[in-house]
Amino acid sequence: MTTLADNLTRAAEAHPDRPAVRLDDAVLTYAELSDEARRVARMLGTHGVRPGDRVGLVLPNIPPFPALFYGALMAGAVVVPMNPLLKAREITYYLEDSGAAVVFAWRDVADEASAAADKVGITCVPVDAAGLGNLLTQHEPVTEVVARDDEDTAVLLYTSGTTGRPKGAELTHANLATNADLTAETLICLEPEDVVMGCLPLFHCFGLTCGLNAAVVAGACLTLVPRFDPAKALEVIARDKVTVFEGVPTMYSAMLNVPDSDSYDVSSLRTCISGGSAMPVEVMHGFEKTFGCIVLEGYGLSETSPVASFNHPDMERKPGSIGVPVRGVEMQVRDDDGNEVPDGDVGEIAIRGENIMKGYWNRPEDTEAALPGGWFLSGDVAKKDEDGYFYIVDRKKDLIIRGGYNVYPREVEEAMYGHDAVAEVAVVGVAHDELGEEVAAAVSLKPGAEATEDELRDFAKGELAAYKYPRQVWIVDELPKGPTGKILRREVRPPGVEAGG
Numbered sequence: 001m002t003t004l005a006d007n008l009t010r011a012a013e014a015h016p017d018r019p020a021v022r023l024d025d026a027v028l029t030y031a032e033l034s035d036e037a038r039r040v041a042r043m044l045g046t047h048g049v050r051p052g053d054r055v056g057l058v059l060p061n062i063p064p065f066p067a068l069f070y071g072a073l074m075a076g077a078v079v080v081p082m083n084p085l086l087k088a089r090e091i092t093y094y095l096e097d098s099g100a101a102v103v104f105a106w107r108d109v110a111d112e113a114s115a116a117a118d119k120v121g122i123t124c125v126p127v128d129a130a131g132l133g134n135l136l137t138q139h140e141p142v143t144e145v146v147a148r149d150d151e152d153t154a155v156l157l158y159t160s161g162t163t164g165r166p167k168g169a170e171l172t173h174a175n176l177a178t179n180a181d182l183t184a185e186t187l188i189c190l191e192p193e194d195v196v197m198g199c200l201p202l203f204h205c206f207g208l209t210c211g212l213n214a215a216v217v218a219g220a221c222l223t224l225v226p227r228f229d230p231a232k233a234l235e236v237i238a239r240d241k242v243t244v245f246e247g248v249p250t251m252y253s254a255m256l257n258v259p260d261s262d263s264y265d266v267s268s269l270r271t272c273i274s275g276g277s278a279m280p281v282e283v284m285h286g287f288e289k290t291f292g293c294i295v296l297e298g299y300g301l302s303e304t305s306p307v308a309s310f311n312h313p314d315m316e317r318k319p320g321s322i323g324v325p326v327r328g329v330e331m332q333v334r335d336d337d338g339n340e341v342p343d344g345d346v347g348e349i350a351i352r353g354e355n356i357m358k359g360y361w362n363r364p365e366d367t368e369a370a371l372p373g374g375w376f377l378s379g380d381v382a383k384k385d386e387d388g389y390f391y392i393v394d395r396k397k398d399l400i401i402r403g404g405y406n407v408y409p410r411e412v413e414e415a416m417y418g419h420d421a422v423a424e425v426a427v428v429g430v431a432h433d434e435l436g437e438e439v440a441a442a443v444s445l446k447p448g449a450e451a452t453e454d455e456l457r458d459f460a461k462g463e464l465a466a467y468k469y470p471r472q473v474w475i476v477d478e479l480p481k482g483p484t485g486k487i488l489r490r491e492v493r494p495p496g497v498e499a500g501g
């Protein structure tokens with residue numbers, strides 16, 4: 001079994017002069033990235049970090065991230081990635097819960113991380129976006145990488161915490177290495193000549209595994225964008241001849257709606273993959289038509305390293321489907337009693353395989369509840385067709401029950417995306433005295449498009465059964481999104497109602 005740290009060593013030996021990471025004009029070759037990572041491993045020793053200790057990273061998509069990530073792994077440590085937009089209170093929780101020994105923070109947000117580090121009594125090391133050069137000059141590169149077992153934890157990835165305080169998913173070297181391998185080999189078929197677009201945050205499992213770790217496995221180049229901007233993304237694709245783009249549906253929608261989007265030369269694009277949430281079929285078809293490439297949709301969670309299923313490039317692609325289970329993974333659709341349901345019936349996705357986390361850090365009861373019999377219960381509602389393809393219906397907790405009828409927000413959103421003026425839509429349930437819940441929709445419009453709330457409501461009424469269409473529709477400038485660009489339904493509230501109320 002090859003650990004994640006071994007992957008970088010192997011890539012540096014095979015492709016020393018090839019670009020590994022790029023941010024605009026700044027480029028690190030594989031030899032340079034490996035050298036920096038080995039110096040980081042040495043530096044961590046001076047901070048008292050030992051194998052198994054946790055190392056916090058509070059960084060955006062900048063070249064120091066991969067060097068610190070792999071350097072910590074080379075030292076045998078466990079990486080705790082964090083969103084650089086977190087405030088001191090939130091960082092404090094992550095540091096305390098993980099028992100981190102040291103934290104590295106991007107200089108622009110180091111005040112928040114430093115305040116958190118001071119509170120828990122550890123060192124915060126500020127990092128400049130330009131690189132680690134000055135930080136590492138006093139440290140010689142280690143010659144030996146600390147050996148780790150397959151089942152040793154490599155990353156503590158904290159979940160979003162929609163059902164309580166965030167929990168640290170323990171992802172092992174085997175979890176992450178096998179998932180990166182299959183992504184590079186069978187899903188996007190990476191070669192050393194490929195250039196992968198790093199729009200997805202590296203502190204998130206999608207960007208970490210399918211972007212950084214998969215690129216290193218193949219010896220390909222990862223070109224970074226610290227903060228997603230659709231026009232900037234198109235510019236970088238054209239400049240760097242990006243061959244593989246990875247993103248969430250909102251990124252595809254935003255790029256599609258850039259003025260004169262068809263004027264960018266994106267002919268280098270070979271494959272695009274989408275995950276994080278279900279991609280509206282209208283957006284998929286529009287993107288493919290405009291940019292002349294194929295979009296392959298997949299599915300996964302932090303607890304599954306993340307890829308669990310995918311529309312494989314060598315198999316039939318079914319738009320709207322999350323594909324079939326990937327190599328080394330099984331998936332079932334189950335009822336509330338844990339029984340597998342017949343094809344076509346709706347139930348909760350359960351997943352088993354080499355991608356499943358070891359458990360939640362220091363939370364044995366939560367681990368037991370999430371992994372009955374070794375199957376991870378995803379909380380996602382889906383169905384499977386006769387060919388074994390899975391289709392997400394919705395998040396279990398997002399289900400709207402209107403007057404006793406089940407309404408799945410995804411279905412309503414899919415219908416509303418058919419309106420020419422709609423850029424993004426989020427459907428939620430709002431309290432109703434008689435029905436229990438009423439269906440409501442927040443909509444953002446495409447640039448330059450016009451539509452009234454009544455018009456959008458009537459359009460949905462014409463597309464959906466009477467109990468499904470949203471009685472309440474309101475137009476917003478932008479929908480709330482998480483760090484990966486995923487729309488956060490839990491933050492969507494009608495005008496005058498505060499989030500969380």
